[in-house]
Amino acid sequence: MKHTAKLPKELQLSCADCSTRRHAWFKHCNTKELNDLQEHRTAQHTLKAGDYLFMEGDTPGAAFTLQEGWVICFKSLSNGRRQILSVAFSGDYLGYQSDMSQPIDYSAMAVSDCRICSFNGPSIMHLLQKQPSLIQSLLEIQQQQAIACRTRLTYVGQAPAKQKLAYFLTNILAKLEQRGVDIRETIDFPLTHEDVADAIGITSVHMCRVAIELRRAGIVDCRHNHIRVTDFPALKALAQSVF
Amino acid sequence: MKHTAKLPKELQLSCADCSTRRHAWFKHCNTKELNDLQEHRTAQHTLKAGDYLFMEGDTPGAAFTLQEGWVICFKSLSNGRRQILSVAFSGDYLGYQSDMSQPIDYSAMAVSDCRICSFNGPSIMHLLQKQPSLIQSLLEIQQQQAIACRTRLTYVGQAPAKQKLAYFLTNILAKLEQRGVDIRETIDFPLTHEDVADAIGITSVHMCRVAIELRRAGIVDCRHNHIRVTDFPALKALAQSVF
DNA sequence: CGGACACTTGAATTCAGTCAATTCGCGTGG
DNA sequence: CCACGCGAATTGACTGAATTCAAGTGTCCG
Numbered sequence: 140m141k142h143t144a145k146l147p148k149e150l151q152l153s154c155a156d157c158s159t160r161r162h163a164w165f166k167h168c169n170t171k172e173l174n175d176l177q178e179h180r181t182a183q184h185t186l187k188a189g190d191y192l193f194m195e196g197d198t199p200g201a202a203f204t205l206q207e208g209w210v211i212c213f214k215s216l217s218n219g220r221r222q223i224l225s226v227a228f229s230g231d232y233l234g235y236q237s238d239m240s241q242p243i244d245y246s247a248m249a250v251s252d253c254r255i256c257s258f259n260g261p262s263i264m265h266l267l268q269k270q271p272s273l274i275q276s277l278l279e280i281q282q283q284q285a286i287a288c289r290t291r292l293t294y295v296g297q298a299p300a301k302q303k304l305a306y307f308l309t310n311i312l313a314k315l316e317q318r319g320v321d322i323r324e325t326i327d328f329p330l331t332h333e334d335v336a337d338a339i340g341i342t343s344v345h346m347c348r349v350a351i352e353l354r355r356a357g358i359v360d361c362r363h364n365h366i367r368v369t370d371f372p373a374l375k376a377l378a379q380s381v382f
Numbered sequence: 383m384k385h386t387a388k389l390p391k392e393l394q395l396s397c398a399d400c401s402t403r404r405h406a407w408f409k410h411c412n413t414k415e416l417n418d419l420q421e422h423r424t425a426q427h428t429l430k431a432g433d434y435l436f437m438e439g440d441t442p443g444a445a446f447t448l449q450e451g452w453v454i455c456f457k458s459l460s461n462g463r464r465q466i467l468s469v470a471f472s473g474d475y476l477g478y479q480s481d482m483s484q485p486i487d488y489s490a491m492a493v494s495d496c497r498i499c500s501f502n503g504p505s506i507m508h509l510l511q512k513q514p515s516l517i518q519s520l521l522e523i524q525q526q527q528a529i530a531c532r533t534r535l536t537y538v539g540q541a542p543a544k545q546k547l548a549y550f551l552t553n554i555l556a557k558l559e560q561r562g563v564d565i566r567e568t569i570d571f572p573l574t575h576e577d578v579a580d581a582i583g584i585t586s587v588h589m590c591r592v593a594i595e596l597r598r599a600g601i602v603d604c605r606h607n608h609i610r611v612t613d614f615p616a617l618k619a620l621a622q623s624v625f
Numbered sequence: 626c627g628g629a630c631a632c633t634t635g636a637a638t639t640c641a642g643t644c645a646a647t648t649c650g651c652g653t654g655g
Numbered sequence: 656c657c658a659c660g661c662g663a664a665t666t667g668a669c670t671g672a673a674t675t676c677a678a679g680t681g682t683c684c685g
Contacts, residue, residue, distance in 0.1 A: 214536040216625055222536035237521040244529050274517060278480040281524045285531065286487050292535040293457040293465035296583030300673075331631065340539030345673050347633060362632065363682060382460055543641075574663065588641055590665060605664065606650060 146183045152206070153177055157256075159206050162230025162318070164276045172270050179262035184255045188329065192247040192255065193234060199243060201259040202235040208253030209329050213337065214245045222295075223338035225287060226250075226330070228314050232280050239263065251329040295340040298381050300349045303339040305377035308359060312368065328366040335361075389426045389497075395449070396420055400499075402449050405473025405561070407519045415513050422505035427498045431572065435490040435498065436477060442486060444502040445478040451496030452572050456580065457488045465538075466581035468530060469493075469573070471557050475523050482506065494572040538583040541624050543592045546582040548620035551602060555611065571609040578604075 154177040160166060165176055181201060186192060192210060193199040210227040224245055227233055233247055239260030258266070267273050294306050312322045320326055330338075336346035354360045358370045358377070368374055397420040403409055408419055424444060429435060435453060436442040453470040467488055470476055476490055482503030501509070510516050537549050555565045563569055573581075579589035597603045601613045601620070611617055 214532060214625075216536065216540050217623060218541070220540040222539045224532050224535060237518070237525040245532060275480070277521070278524070281521070281528065282480040285524065285528055288528065288531040288535060289457060289467050289488060292467060292531060292538060293459065295535060296465045296538045297459050297463040298461070333631085342674055343631095344633085344675080347631095348673090351633080364631095380460060382457075575665095576663085585642055586664085587643080587666095590663095591641090594665080607663095 144185045151183045159230035164232045181257045181259045186249040186253040188251050190249045195246045196242050201257045203233045204256040205231045206254040209251045212245050212247045221337050294381050300341050302381045306381050307339050309378035325367040387428045394426045402473035407475045424500045424502045429492040429496040431494050433492045438489045439485050444500045446476045447499040448474045449497040452494045455490045464580050537624050543584050545624045549624050550582050552621035568610040
């Protein structure tokens with residue numbers, strides 16, 4: 140189930156050098172603070188596509204900063220379906236809980252090979268006490284995640300499939316662009332139709348039909364681990380027509 | 383739009399006497415801390431059913447503790463639909479944002495007459511600095527709200543209408559029970575079929591049909607501002623069959 | 626080149642939405 | 656106390672969107 144490989148010290152990246160720093164929850168830290176941060180880092184790991192970072196009901200007892208790769212967070216239902224709650228990218232902070240000894244309410248799985256940093260509960264406590272500015276960061280991150288969840292809930296609950304898809308893809312593309320990806324080119328996209336379907340609350344068969352519709356309309360082509368936008372204004376217009 | 387009536391000092395309740403204290407974010411405060419809290423309270427208000435506490439896009443610049451009544455939080459879409467994100471009860475903390483000067487991303491409206499306490503941004507800042515335990519409370523509240531939103535997203539996205547309704551009602555009933563309501567009796571329930579429909583992502587007509595189905599099955603009767611559960615085990619079983 | 630997995634397609638079905646017309650329940654004012 | 660009126664709830668007929676099931680076809684990777 141879990142194939143995380145712990146990296147030896149000499150292969151680990153220092154927090155100060157971490158390329159994801161610009162997006163991470165420690166983005167406001169100075170050099171001294173970063174050193175302290177790094178000393179409290181529990182481990183660095185690599186995950187292969189398909190590996191779980193943690194599963195619903197686990198008590199990971201740690202929170203994670205995704206350095207590289209794509210991770211999906213989701214909840215499973217007893218009817219065999221699942222809802223993807225969010226797709227995480229480099230710099231995203233995963234698995235934090237106000238009480239780190241509680242079981243977590245969702246699963247996190249790598250959909251591409253990933254590199255991940257972890258901080259256990261006591262380390263986080265220590266850091267928050269020593270660097271009060273991290274508390275503010277944490278509140279902001281929680282805020283952003285809450286807004287994202289409310290937005291997702293709203294369009295999943297109330298929008299037709301075509302708009303849901305356009306909104307979801309636009310959202311992903313925006314995050315990739317923030318991370319320096321040229322979204323005018325063909326882009327690596329490790330989500331399957333089924334993943335996207337589970338994110339927007341439709342079946343994979345219907346997802347396929349809607350994807351074909353957007354492709355035939357010359358707007359966006361998304362399959363086989365790649366995405367290519369062919370008509371940006373149209374995609375954006377569709378997405379913006381939701382709210 | 384907004385008909386809030388500010389209460390004169392002599393009609394205001396002290397924080398120490400507030401009946402919602404058991405559920406509120408200041409539940410761990412001692413007497414001295416409560417006094418400080420009360421001094422930083424900006425105002426107490428009453429709202430009539432239908433009044434907005436704040437609207438999406440507003441910058442309320444304050445957060446609110448609901449003392450009495452029911453409030454719905456929701457987002458509107460450009461197709462005229464809306465998604466109800468949560469239903470708030472006494473003690474619930476509404477409208478907090480890590481940056482209180484930012485516009486808020488959802489609306490809050492009273493669905494019954496309400497009494498509300500407000501704390502403006504600077505007051506909250508002051509309290510958090512003076513009473514670090516409030517930060518922990520705040521993180522816990524955010525955590526609970528995040529879990530609730532993820533859960534809602536999951537069943538709205540993936541469950542059939544009957545289960546969504548059962549889950550939603552069970553959830554509401556649990557909160558009422560926590561607040562001392564006898565849920566074996568007929569209970570006041572100020573949500574219309576349309577409100578419930580908007581909460582679980584279906585139309586009011588379909589809501590009506592599903593409601594009738596549950597009523598005819600002798601499980602629960604929910605209409606005309608009242609709810610009565612007639613078969614608790616069956617309702618619970620339906621709700622639990624979701625996850 | 627072969628196998629696995631992802632994607633595609635069609636047909637039949639079902640669940641949910643739309644529109645429009647009543648009916649019901651409750652509060653108001655006579 | 657009753658008639659009235661309004662919003663909420665209900666109903667029917669119809670439409671449409673999305674699911675299901677099942678059988679392909681395509682693409683990638685070893």
